[in-house]
Structures are given as structure tokens and as C-alpha cells.
Amino acid sequence: MFGFIVRRTLLVIPTFLAIAFLTFVAIRLVPGDPIEVRTGERGISPERLAEFRHQLGLDQPVWKQFIDYLWQIAHGDLGTSISTHAPVLQEFLTLFPATIELALCAMIFAVVLGIPAGVIAATRRGTFIDYSVMGVALTGYSMPIFWWGLLLILFFSVQLDLTPVSGRIDLLYYFEPVTGFMLIDSLLSDQDGAFLSALSHLILPTIVLGTIPLATIARMTRSTMLEVLGEDYVRTARAKGLSPFRVVGIHALRNALIPVVTVIGLQIGSLMAGAVLTEYIFSWPGIGTWLIESIQRRDYPVLQGGILLVSGMVILVNIFVDVLYGVLNPRIRHGR
Amino acid sequence: MAADRSPAADAAVAAVKPPPGAFAPFFRDFSENRAALIGFILLGLLVFIAVFANFLAPYGPSEQFRDFVRVPPMWVEGGTAAFPLGTDEVGRDMLSRLMFGARLSLFIGVAVVIASMFAGIALGLVAAFAPGWPSIVIMRAMDVILSVPSLLLAIVIVAIIGPSLTNTIVAITVVYLPNYVRLVRASALSEKSRDYVIAARVAGAGTLRIMFLTVLPNCMAPIIVQAALTISNAILEAAALGFLGLGAQPPSPEWGAMLASAREFLQSASWIVTEPGLAILITVLSINLVGDGLRDALDPKMRRS
Numbered sequence: 001m002f003g004f005i006v007r008r009t010l011l012v013i014p015t016f017l018a019i020a021f022l023t024f025v026a027i028r029l030v031p032g033d034p035i036e037v038r039t040g041e042r043g044i045s046p047e048r049l050a051e052f053r054h055q056l057g058l059d060q061p062v063w064k065q066f067i068d069y070l071w072q073i074a075h076g077d078l079g080t081s082i083s084t085h086a087p088v089l090q091e092f093l094t095l096f097p098a099t100i101e102l103a104l105c106a107m108i109f110a111v112v113l114g115i116p117a118g119v120i121a122a123t124r125r126g127t128f129i130d131y132s133v134m135g136v137a138l139t140g141y142s143m144p145i146f147w148w149g150l151l152l153i154l155f156f157s158v159q160l161d162l163t164p165v166s167g168r169i170d171l172l173y174y175f176e177p178v179t180g181f182m183l184i185d186s187l188l189s190d191q192d193g194a195f196l197s198a199l200s201h202l203i204l205p206t207i208v209l210g211t212i213p214l215a216t217i218a219r220m221t222r223s224t225m226l227e228v229l230g231e232d233y234v235r236t237a238r239a240k241g242l243s244p245f246r247v248v249g250i251h252a253l254r255n256a257l258i259p260v261v262t263v264i265g266l267q268i269g270s271l272m273a274g275a276v277l278t279e280y281i282f283s284w285p286g287i288g289t290w291l292i293e294s295i296q297r298r299d300y301p302v303l304q305g306g307i308l309l310v311s312g313m314v315i316l317v318n319i320f321v322d323v324l325y326g327v328l329n330p331r332i333r334h335g336r
Numbered sequence: 337m338a339a340d341r342s343p344a345a346d347a348a349v350a351a352v353k354p355p356p357g358a359f360a361p362f363f364r365d366f367s368e369n370r371a372a373l374i375g376f377i378l379l380g381l382l383v384f385i386a387v388f389a390n391f392l393a394p395y396g397p398s399e400q401f402r403d404f405v406r407v408p409p410m411w412v413e414g415g416t417a418a419f420p421l422g423t424d425e426v427g428r429d430m431l432s433r434l435m436f437g438a439r440l441s442l443f444i445g446v447a448v449v450i451a452s453m454f455a456g457i458a459l460g461l462v463a464a465f466a467p468g469w470p471s472i473v474i475m476r477a478m479d480v481i482l483s484v485p486s487l488l489l490a491i492v493i494v495a496i497i498g499p500s501l502t503n504t505i506v507a508i509t510v511v512y513l514p515n516y517v518r519l520v521r522a523s524a525l526s527e528k529s530r531d532y533v534i535a536a537r538v539a540g541a542g543t544l545r546i547m548f549l550t551v552l553p554n555c556m557a558p559i560i561v562q563a564a565l566t567i568s569n570a571i572l573e574a575a576a577l578g579f580l581g582l583g584a585q586p587p588s589p590e591w592g593a594m595l596a597s598a599r600e601f602l603q604s605a606s607w608i609v610t611e612p613g614l615a616i617l618i619t620v621l622s623i624n625l626v627g628d629g630l631r632d633a634l635d636p637k638m639r640r641s
Binding site for chain 2: 014015018019022023026029135138139141142143144146147148150151153154158269270272273274276277280291292295303307310311314315318
């Protein structure tokens, strides 16, 4: 098992280096000069320009810039944002909890609704319930989530005035972040209504981001459940006279969930992609909004560092899922 | 496995009796699946609209009627039959724009699938038949692409090469490439050691012939299913890019771009927002219905499950 983990981790190093190289090269191909963006239309004296270029290391040869960049990464230094002058890593760590909070809530939403929906559809196979659950799931799976977000805002925020449109919490409340998770921080702050405000800000983004994972999990659960329900041991369990709930909920579900766990793990990447859109719609101060703004501002270091960190996260989660899958299914561990 | 039958032999068999039932059970399964059939009809309708948008649309996609700005759809009070789905913020007919948008969206979907499928087949076969560094380089490169979340990768590519319709297609093609490469490589590897491939090799067939004529036809079923599923995802992603202002640029009637420019009218003229999104949803849904039906019909394990 240990060997499997080490092998799997070592495989990742070239991938990570390649991503660092590609982002490095790619960002230099982006049209638009970061200094031009910063100085605006008024222009700048040639001496100041040279000074700026020197500060940003842009006067060095490209290969030297890349070696320097790798060296910096190795020391945890991902550069400084050109527009805010804050270290990229620090900005990432400040904003990341917002994205994690949103993504976690979306995943919980998807799992809590998706697995039962899939189980119900599988056990009532071929009935009206099955068709409606699967119809809804396929619709959710096909949903352009940016539009879904706008629709929910239109209905719940504009027409019913139930939920706020943007941000993480009402401007009335302010407290120092402790964990970075607004739900927990607002509880710790002892301010009346702060938690409810944070919660109401979270509901619509959670639904929007959770819709596609929800649909995927429901579909996956249904199909693996159908396979498992046809197995002999399930028939045995039935024949023993166990209650249908026990047969489905304990005996069948446990085996049906193995592929579902992988699918949940694989959703992390698409969850990050969905988070970009969701955060953009709800002005959620997380990584997605940060990256989109960095593109608009041509903030090279932020884009470079951000992509690197996000891909690093996805890679780590994938290793974790692989290892978990190896634990659940020994054939993978020793395979190939 | 009748992969190595020469075309002449095929023609001879076809001449003697009607073609054996390879397609018939597939078609039966597919048409028994009512959901897939509905998807197929919807999709056919959409393709028809997209192809004949010039003749079907009442107006041009960027024709502006300055006296009819933000006219609601005809079934809402204040609407007019001249603009059945209303007009947008500068007085363009929504129906016409949506019809021309269908052309764009379907074109993007098909273009992405064709590009990523052909590139993926070539790279995947090379990876399967050239062990050693070509295979390693290709598969590592695919790992890199896969480890960046799809939409983020597309956003970065478009940010580098500039936002436009063509670049949207390029970016999404790159994003979906690994799916095909992995799929083709995996099935080619398992076919490679089969007897019929060895027989072909013994008979003197060159590597290229074996790759494309012997092995590839036997790997096609999963590739076709993947293609159907890619079209819908590509359309969604192109619309998302358009929505973020990084895809097709206004005044193009691309559905995502239409949504982007309409956001501020969410409250005052909601149809400008709801209609393009509904168009995207219906298109993607119908393609997914067909894709699901296709998978069930092509995969014997899934048959009638």
C-alpha cells in the first residue's frame, strides 16, 4: 500500500513541473503588457519603465525567469500581484476558504440529495417515480449553470425577495476571520443574525454549484445500484427475510457506493470549474472571481500562481481518490 | 470479428442478401427508448432551424428596430405578433437571434467534436503503438491538460489567444482532447494483442495499416458515444465562455454572449435572459437524451436497464 502511494505521488512531479512550465510560457504569450495596464494612458518616462521592468524581472532572459520562478515556487513564493502588491500565495489563502466553503456545501447538497434520489429511482425502476427522478437529473446535468443562477436570482431574490443577490454576508456585520469559513466565523462572532445572514447568502450559490454534481451522483447511484440489486447476495439477503430497507440500505448500497465515491472525487475538478461561473454570478469573493479579475487586469503572477495552485489541488485530490479507491478495491492496488 | 473482410467481400455479401442485422437491433433498441426518440426529434428540429435560419428567421440577427426596444414576447401584455419572442435591449428580434444562435452553437459543438476526435484518434493510436517516449510524452501531456479544471483551462487558452468564436473552438478542443486520447489508447491496447491483429501483421500489413484499418474500426463504438456526450459539453462550455465575455463577441447571436449582455435587464426585461438560456438547455438536453440512448443501444450490458 505504501509503495502504491509513493509511486502514485512520484508520477505527479513531472506533471506539476509541466504545468508550471506551460503556465509560465503561456502567460508570456498573453497580449498586453502588464506595465502598460498599470500606467494607463498617461504614459510613463523611459527610466521609470526600465525600473518597473527590472523590479518585475521582465528584463531578464526568459529561461532565467523560469528558473527563478521554479526556485521561488520551491520556497513557497508565487510572486506578487501586480495590481494589489500582495503576495499571490497570501491572496490565495485568504480567498480559498470562501471557495472551499461554497464547494463543500455544494458537494454536501449533491451527496445528501443525489444518493437517495438514485437509490429511490433504482428500487422503483421503470415506474413514474424513476422516470421523473431521472428526467430531472438529466435536466440538471444539461443545465447551463450560469443561466440557472440568474433564474434563481430572478425568482428568489428579485420576485420573492427571500435571498440576497451577492457577497458572503450582509455589510452590517463585520468580524475578523478566524477559520475563513463564514458560517463558522459568524457563529463564533456572537452577533445576532450574522449566522442567518451568512446562511442566506450561501443558499443560492450552493444550489447552483451543486446542481451538476447532484445530477451526476443521482445517475451514477441509480446505475450501480441497479447492477448490485441483481446480484446473488442481494437475493440471499432478501430470502433470509431481511427488511427491504436493510437489504437496500445496508447490503446493496455499501457495494453500490464504491464507484460513486470515485465519481464524487472526480467531481472536484469540475466543481472548481463550476465555482468560477458561480462565484462570477454571485460576486462571491473566492478563487474563481479572483482568477477572472486577474485575466481582465492582465495580472500575470496571480493568473500563473492561481492556475498552479488550483491544478495542484486537483492533482492532490486525485491522488487521494486513487489511494482511497486502492483501499476500497485491492485489484487496483496490485494491478498492471 | 470481421474487421479484415475486404470491401469487395462486403459488397458481395450485401448483394446476395439484405445486410445482416447489425444495425437493426441497434435501431430497435434506440427507437424503443422513448426519451432518446424525443431527443432525436428535438435535435432534428434544431438542426433544421440552424441550417435554414436564413429562410426561417423573420429578420436578420443584428437588424435593429429602434422603435421596438425591449418589447415583451407576444403572450405577455404589450407584446406584438411581429416579434413573437420579444426584442432585446437594442430592438433586435429575439426569435431571429435565437435561430441564428442555434447555428453557432451546433457548429461549435460539431467542430469541437470533429477536431478533438481526429486529433485524439491520431494521438491515441500513436500512444498505443509507439511504446517508449512518444507514448510517455503524449500521456503526460494529457495528464497536464486533465489536471487543470476544464473551464479554467479554456479560459486561460482564450485569454492567451484572444476571445473569438474560432479561438473558443480551439480552446474547447484542447480541453476535450485527453478524453479521446485515453479512450482510443486503452481500447487500441486491448485490441492490439488480439489474434486478428497478429494475423494481419503476419500477412504483411504495415503498422499504419494496422493502426487505422485493422484496429481503429474495432475501437469506434465507445468513441462514438464519447462524441455525442462531447457535443453537449462543448456547447455548454462555449456558452459559458461567451457569458464570461471570453467567447464569441457581441453582437454575435451566440447564446452565451446574448446572456452576458442581457444580465442588467434581469429585472426589467427578464425574457432577454430566460430565452437564450432555455435554448441552451433544450439543445444540450436533447443531445444528452440522444447520447444516453446511443450508449444504451451500443452497450449490450446497459441494454434494457
